[in-house]
Amino acid sequence: MTNVASPPETQNFLSFSVNSQVAGLLPSLQLVEVLSVTTESIVPISGTAEAVMGVCNWRGEVLWLIDVGATLQAGRLCDHNLLLPQYNVIIAKSPQGPVGLVVETVGQMCWVDPNDVAPAPPLGQTPTASLPPLPYLQGYWQSPEQSEIFAILDLERLLQAL
Template structure:
């Protein structure tokens, strides 16, 4: 795809759950990969949304069930027999975080003028910190902010 302009945001689409589509700016995604369930090492005494760690290019990569973290339910409960997990490698400064999502989709050019502000309705503190806005297409996409995701982890 050609480079984006200042009026649009190139985003990677994915499903937080089977019925909840979301977008993350492509420049925040380092890589997309499947990680086999047996390669995830659970870490005791972590929040339930933290699935554990896995080896990624010789580094320890923390894995976060993003839907669970944002308050939409656990992927492990939705797909208990899943053999591989779809992971978006989020790059923020020198930090790397694996966001586990239900399914990875395609790239979209999201016109910034069409982004709608988050509603003033109640939402979880993590979602409020991670949500950049909505893109009102069919279906409506949550537009997330990678930096907000990383900050929400350190503040909770």
């Protein structure tokens, strides 16, 4: 009998970008839906964190919208795209309920080997010029095909930071 090592378990992620230099991944287990939200349907809420764009109606419920560009210190999407009539929103499951992650573009599904994920460095150490060290990242993954670096979001820690 021969011992054959089983292939590493891969995890599925949805890729997205917040600008031309910053990309991220969200675990597919947290993915609910991807949709477009018109600018007029977003209601700003005063007194909230800068990263909170506001709320909108989603299936008859109030959905909080988080500007992922602001959370990744890549600039607020609403500041960069003042003329856009709508935003791309990734609806994600969280312990607090569904939340909308506003991104510039929604990419494709990626299979990632956990062994290829670099842990998030301690605060103060930057993995790349375009991706700052943040306390709510699981780590970083470099795409072998595109040589692009993706920040892997830890949604629960991100929401706690807001």
